[in-house]
Amino acid sequence: MRCFVGKIVTHEEVQSDLKQLIPDAALRRRMSRVVKMAVSTAVECLGGVAEIPRVDAILTATGWGCLADSEKFLRNLITEQEQLLNPTPFIQSTFNTVGGQIALLGHNHCYNLTYVNRSHSFEDALLDGMMRLADGESRRVLLGAFDEMIPSLETITRRMGWWRHHTAGEGSCFMTLTPEREADSVxxxxxxxxxxxxxxxxxxxxxxxxxxxxxxxxxxxxxxxxxxxxxxxxxxxxxxxxxxxxxxxxxxxxxxxxxxxxxxxxxxx
Amino acid sequence: MRIAVTGLGVVSALGVGVDRNFAALAAEQSGISPEPRILKTTHRLPVGELKLTNEELHRMCGVELKEHLSRTALLGILAVREAIEDARLASDARVGLVSATSVGGMDLTEHFFEEFMADERRGRLRDVRMHDCAASTEAIAAHCHIRGYRTTISTACSSSANAILQGMKLLRHGILDAVVVGGTDALSAFTLNGFKSLMILDEAPCRPFDASRRGLNLGEGAGYLVLQREGEHARDPYCYVAGAANSNDAHHQTASSEEGNGALLAMQGALQMAGVDPSAVDYVNVHGTGTGNNDLSEGRALLRLFGDRVPAFSSTKGFTGHTLAAAGGIEAVYSALAIARGVRYANLRFETPIAEHGLVPEKHHQTACAVSTVLSNSFGFGGNCSSVLFTK
Amino acid sequence: MEQLILELKEHLIEELNLEDITPEEIDAEAPLFGDGLGLDSIDALEIILILEKNYGVRLANTAEAKPVFYSVKTLAEYVMQNRK
Incomplete structure (x- = not known):
């Protein structure tokens, strides 16, 4: 089983303006930082929203998911004692938010899966993509990974002793995969x-x-x-x-x- | 290459184990209780709750209390263990696990956060160790002696249907010889309040596909299948997984499209993979959450796929509540049993069809039916739609 | 009334995260949903919270809210009639 890697982009390499990458203001205004980071990396990788329909599988990987929205909803729930809670952070907190938003942005009905398996998430999503390409179920896969660091996670993991030898990080990276060599294969x-x-x-x-x-x-x-x-x-x-x-x-x-x-x-x- | 279903394990508000679940389904006894008793919440809303505390679940799983596992992991252990024993599966590096969850260890994180918010030096760390989704998968694997490849999927309410789909591929590609697939989710204040904030929780027991439906009841549980390649199993299979597909509705983050585009594509994809014509489907275990939006949209998708010959169908969520990432696994177990035992389940509390599509689900439990092809639907946030096809 | 309309616009911009828009740019009589501001069902839930948290005005569900939610002006009128 093998596959070819086309364009690959990390969030540090994203050049274009956020509003150009995510032109739909109605989607953009609900996006948390990590969703903006990951979706903009994905769109930059594809070369624009118009290219989203060209992929026939959207695979995302995240160990921690959309932490900021999860925390926001949880804090509200506790402070407001379960009364009058805003639904937006709840609906945006699901692990497949990024994959779903990419599909929504490009009106793409294709296969859309999210792997949430700690440090294996990316490799597990890659395995899924490679199997689909090998089976002829997909011809062009969008694969990406993302994680965000938020202050409370840093505090908690510091208490757990995680950061004695390294520092807390975050990032996103997206790429396209094809079964055969293409003009953009690297x-x-x-x-x-x-x-x-x-x-x-x-x-x-x-x-x-x-x-x-x-x-x-x-x-x-x-x-x-x-x-x-x-x-x-x-x-x-x-x-x-x-x-x-x-x-x-x-x-x-x-x-x-x-x-x-x-x-x-x-x-x- | 056919993929055989050789083991079943399930936990839901109907009880622990396949026998208890099936008995309650056959007797048309709902597992929905008027309000939560185990879950700490101020809401007095009906839920599909398993009436066992975490301490009791630790004991049932044979896990020491000091391990302090999340409820999600505990429910998963019970169901996975049952499925493995049922399939007479030996512990082997070629046996794997594809597990789905949407809340992970949120039930414990909620306790932690109350203290943490008051003082960031406080809150017991053992309450957040299991927050992430993979923690439940790892705990299940450890306690059920699963040593092969394992992964975790989270696509909201379609998660465990997608776990089945991925498990099929792992067998077809020879990466594993047997794979336990399904999902687990515990009730949490997080999800209960989440669905409350969306105003889609019914204050009475839910009425899927009824004109008067007012929303869903949240449930909890776990459902897993053992899948093996045909001819490599120790026992006669219940049925086969002939097809499965995932598609995105690409309409809205939470609402389904009016015409059920994603649902239709997922059902068509599962049938196409199996090479089965829609007319051959005997029974559909619908997603049928009881929300205004889902049951209208899913009904329209059924009409688009089957025309005026919609097969017998029912939602079992009137028994279990909506168990989120576990729903596809629990309903896969029910679907396999429908084929193996020749039954179709009741769609509880249905009285009046929805005016827009007029579909009438199975009102009562049917026995001695010829059920050889069953479609099971699971749809989730992010437009994620999945359908799995089981055949005799 | 004018003050209430301005206040409601400010709440909408804040709570719905409407970017690059000032209260003056929102037409109080234009539809909030569909072609107007382009709001959707989730925004409707957020608006129910704005009304309840700030004015003690309760709306049981989004169906009941439909005529009330037509525009900022209809919202303001409903608040005037029902505020505590």
Whole structure:
């Protein structure tokens, strides 16, 4: 099973104006920060709202979901003692808000799924996309990951001792995937594996690299900036290396105490 | 390659286990109670609540109280364990889990936040450890000895139908040899108040597909199936999952389109994958929440798909309430039982058809029916529509 | 009445997050829903809360609210008649 990566964009790379990326004011005004961040990354990746109908699967991944809206509704519920609560943060708090808003923005009725599996969310969504492409169920997949950091989560996780060695992060990253090489293809994913046990850097090389020149991106719990879908940003980094001339990158992700995942990316050949 | 349903597990307001649920369905005994007894809330609204405390659930699961699992995880453990035992599945690295939830550990987070809001140094951390959705999946896997690939899906009220769809693919691609699929959601003040703020909670027991319907009742529970490739199972299958599809209504964040576009596409997709003609469908377990919007929109989608020959259908939410991410799993268990035992369930409290489409659901429990093809619908926020087709 | 209309407009802008719009730009007699301000069913729920929280005016459901919610002016009239 393999697939080709087309355009890939992280939220730091979003150039266009928010109102241009999300022209529907009625949708935009209800969006929290993370929804704006993720949807604008997705639209920038596709090259505009008019391109949304061209994808036939929308897959999103998030470890934490729309935290700010969840917290807002919860705080209101407690302060107002369950009376006269605003519905907007509740309806925007669901984990599939971003995927749903992209579909709504582009009037796209296609397959639309959201994976919420901590540090595996991105890889799980990628697996779904790769299976759909292999089965001929999709020809062009939009895949993205997002997570937001909010002050109370930072406080809580600090109390849990998370930030002794790294800092709290957030981000979003979207890409397109196709089953065959296209004009916009930049790299290919040739393997996605979910090993049961942790692997050392050496073991990763031995087991997954097909060439001695393969570069390894080895991510255990030593990220500088940490959030559940951080591996999507690392995936983007691997794609950049391929674009710069590297022929193979092995990406090992085991950053948040779940089981590891391994991805092998190659140049187009 | 056919995908067989070889194990069933369910927990709902009707009780713990397949037998209790089926007995209540057959006796037309609703699980909706006039108000919550376990859930802490000021609202006196009818709910489909399992009348067991978290302490009692820990004991039933054989989990020590100090583990302090979320209610969502506990309900999931009970249902997954039943499904695995039912399928006579051995613990193996090739057995996986695709679990759905929409509230995750919110029931515990609610307790934490009350203290945390007063003083950010306060609130017991063990009350937030299980906040995220994957925490329930990991707890279920650990306590049910599931060692293979596992993931968590959250697409609001269609979540566990999508878990079934993804489980099928994992088997077809040979990534797993057996997969437990379904979902779990506990009642929480968060969701109860959420649906209240949308003004779609009925103050009386819900009346799906009735002209006088006033909204839904919130429920809780878990429902899981064991799926295996045909010929690789230890016991005779209940039925097969012949098709499943997801489609987006792309109409509104919470409301369904008037004509039920997403619903129609999902049902058509499931039939198409299975290569089954609409005329072959014997029974539809509809989403049928009891809200004005859903039952009108879903009814129209049924008419568009089946024309003037809409098959027998019913919503079982009058028994269980709307169990959100668990609904697709619980109703998949009911659908499998409908085929295996030749029954169609009652749509409780139906009296008058909706004027706009005039559809009449099954009013009473029907036995000794030839039920070989069942469609099960689940629709959620974000326009997320899914349909699963079960065949004999 | 004029003061109430202005106040209602300010509440709408604040609570519904209407961006780049001033109270003066909202026509008090134009429809709020559909072609006018382009509000939807969720906004209707938010407006019910605005009325209840600020003026103690209760509306049981959105169906009952339909004629009342036609424009800012009809909202203001309803508040005048029913406020406590």
């Amino acid at each position: 790299a290919q994913v040739v393997q996605l594996d979910f090993p049961i046990e942790e692997l050392s850097a050496e073991e990763c090389r031995v087991r997954y690299a097909t060439t001695p020149d393969a570069e390894l991106i080895y991510c255990d719990a030593t990220y500088e900036e940490l959030y559940p879908t951080r591996s999507a940003a690392r995936f983007s980094e691997a794609v950049q290396r391929i674009k710069a001339g590297t022929k193979e990158v092995v990406l090992y992700n085991n950053c948040m105490g779940m089981r590891p995942t391994v991805l092998v990316l190659q140049w187009l050949g």
